Amino acid sequence: xxxxxxxxxxxxxxxxxxxxxxxxxxxxxxxxxxxxxxxxxxxxxxxxxxxxxxxxxxxxxxxxxxxxxxxxxxxxxxxxxxxxxxxxxxxxxxxxxxxxxxxxxxxxxxxxxxxxxxxxxxxxxxxxxxxxxxxxxxxxxxxxxxxxxxxxxxxxxxxxxxxxxxxxxxxxxxxxxxxxxxxxxxxxxxxxxxxxxxxxxxxxxxxxxxxxxxxxxxxxxxxxxxxxxxxxxxxxxxxxxxxxxxxxxxxxxxxxxxxxxxxxxxxxxxxxxxxxxxxxxxxxxxxxxxxxxxxxxxxxxxxxxxxxxxxxxxxxxxxxxxxxxxxxxxxxxxxxxxxxxxxxxxxxxxxxxxxxxxxxxxxxxxxxxxxxxxxxxxxxxxxxxxxxxxxxxxxxxxxxxxxxxxxxxxxxxxxxxxxxxxxxxxxxxxxxxxxxxxxxxxxxxxxxxxxxxxxxxx
Numbered sequence: 459x460x461x462x463x464x465x466x467x468x469x470x471x472x473x474x475x476x477x478x479x480x481x482x483x484x485x486x487x488x489x490x491x492x493x494x495x496x497x498x499x500x501x502x503x504x505x506x507x508x509x510x511x512x513x514x515x516x517x518x519x520x521x522x523x524x525x526x527x528x529x530x531x532x533x534x535x536x537x538x539x540x541x542x543x544x545x546x547x548x549x550x551x552x553x554x555x556x557x558x559x560x561x562x563x564x565x566x567x568x569x570x571x572x573x574x575x576x577x578x579x580x581x582x583x584x585x586x587x588x589x590x591x592x593x594x595x596x597x598x599x600x601x602x603x604x605x606x607x608x609x610x611x612x613x614x615x616x617x618x619x620x621x622x623x624x625x626x627x628x629x630x631x632x633x634x635x636x637x638x639x640x641x642x643x644x645x646x647x648x649x650x651x652x653x654x655x656x657x658x659x660x661x662x663x664x665x666x667x668x669x670x671x672x673x674x675x676x677x678x679x680x681x682x683x684x685x686x687x688x689x690x691x692x693x694x695x696x697x698x699x700x701x702x703x704x705x706x707x708x709x710x711x712x713x714x715x716x717x718x719x720x721x722x723x724x725x726x727x728x729x730x731x732x733x734x735x736x737x738x739x740x741x742x743x744x745x746x747x748x749x750x751x752x753x754x755x756x757x758x759x760x761x762x763x764x765x766x767x768x769x770x771x772x773x774x775x776x777x778x779x780x781x782x783x784x785x786x787x788x789x790x791x792x793x794x795x796x797x798x799x800x801x802x803x804x805x806x807x808x809x810x811x812x813x814x815x816x817x818x819x820x821x822x823x824x825x826x827x828x829x830x831x832x833x834x835x836x837x838x839x840x841x842x843x844x845x846x847x848x849x850x851x852x853x854x855x856x857x858x859x860x861x862x863x864x865x866x867x868x869x870x871x872x873x874x875x876x877x878x879x880x881x882x883x884x885x886x887x888x889x890x891x892x893x894x895x896x897x898x899x900x901x902x903x904x905x906x907x908x909x910x911x912x913x914x915x916x
Contacts, residue, residue: 479543482879482892483902484529486909488546490853493588494847495915496581497521507562507570514551519559520574522550524845527824530871534560534829539678545881545888564834574841578848580672582644585852586675588912592855594637594644594682595675598711601636602646602670603813606657607820608826616833619653628828629655630840631662633670634816636809639738641863643816644851645844646673650828650837660696663688664767667701669782685809689713695758698792702760705794711807714765714790723751724767724788735768736801738809745771748804751790762794768804819866823847838887856912857905873898874905 491497491767501517508516525547526536532558541550551559563570588591594600611618611627618627633647647669649662656662667686674684690713701710713818714720727749735746751765759765769786792805824843828836850870855861865873880891892899 477881479879479881481876483877485847486853489909491913492565492583498578498580503573516559516684519551524842528846528849558836563838583675586844588856590764599683601685602633603810604633605813606631607817617652621653627653629653631666633666645847658694660694663692663697664700673872685709687711690715697849711793714792736805748800750800763792765792766800855910881904
């Protein structure tokens with residue numbers, strides 16, 4: 459008679475394994491750091507914060523924390539994950555050393571933040587050059603999406619405050635660079651704000667845009683090669699006017715609040731003036747139309763601004779708002795792009811929804827909460843999160859192809875980074891053998907081969 463032992467096999471566990479590497483697939487991130495020169499740039503930028511006779515390089519320590527966050531960590535102590543694998547990550551600073559570094563950078567304030575941002579900007583230019591046709595600027599234009607993020611605080615932190623969603627925490631304003639339909643995106647700015655910071659604060663939008671533009675190569679500051687997209691939180695006179703003054707080299711597509719005046723004009727638009735909206739494949743979008751508003755509505759707004767409105771049948775179960783009309787959902791945006799069909803411009807603005815994917819990825823990569831107490835410390839943490847997200851964007855851009863380029867951080871960790879490996883020393887070489895039975899081992903090894911073909915930094 460056979461006795462059931464359950465649905466899963468029973469194994470005996472021992473703690474005497476040797477030369478076993480956990481998270482072996484993370485060598486993809488290490489190689490990305492090496493090929494882009496991020497380690498050298500960060501080390502050079504943080505050289506002023508290295509104390510005499512210090513054992514650990516501040517740049518390496520900060521980058522180790524970013525790697526831990528990229529692998530799923532959400533606090534400084536998670537750098538222990540790297541410390542356990544010196545064969546892959548090298549020597550890793552102790553928790554007290556890392557903590558003291560963050561405190562030192564926080565005390566330095568904007569000087570330290572600017573040093574980190576300058577290093578990221580320098581490396582971003584090199585990463586795009588290595589990516590070639592896969593770079594986000596391959597089409598001749600880069601698109602920056604601005605959006606706010608609510609970060610919940612479960613304890614009392616400096617500048618934490620009630621938010622507009624009746625929660626408690628912070629309300630950072632972020633900017634992400636869209637990689638288009640063939641990729642994901644990378645962060646270019648994050649402005650830490652109290653939880654009660656207003657959504658329509660023009661000064662914060664201007665500051666975040668300036669931080670984002672500083673991350674781009676200088677040749678994008680002419681010929682309207684950069685597009686700024688926002689939701690209706692950016693639809694203020696001050697922000698639109700600021701963008702319009704830079705209209706010679708900057709394009710914008712900014713959501714607008716449906717005011718009573720806009721609502722009245724929409725009701726007066728004749729049926730013949732509505733143009734079918736389009737999908738990404740060029741086909742007409744079912745149940746959606748667009749029209750351009752002119753006349754007195756544009757009084758007081760910058761010259762050259764176009765106001766485009768869309769009406770669409772609401773999705774099943776969606777509730778109409780007071781600003782909707784005739785059973786149709788109404789949205790509106792402004793742009794300074796001339797001589798293009800309004801349906802094409804509306805599709806371009808609608809693709810701003812990809813910023814929600816970037817925010818979801820950021821929440822899964824260190825932005826679920828702000829783990830430190832003071833605002834200055836959490837500003838440094840935001841820079842660490844952005845470095846982690848940079849690596850999670852650059853690695854697929856340089857090494858992955860097809861649908862794998864669209865994988866978000868959770869899937870990258872589950873399929874690639876979590877691969878198990880065994881470290882073997884042969885002669886003077888160390889070889890990391892990945893598990894043969896892992897379904898995505900070929901994906902990892904092929905990506906490493908692509909990275910190996912890239913030139914080393916200067």
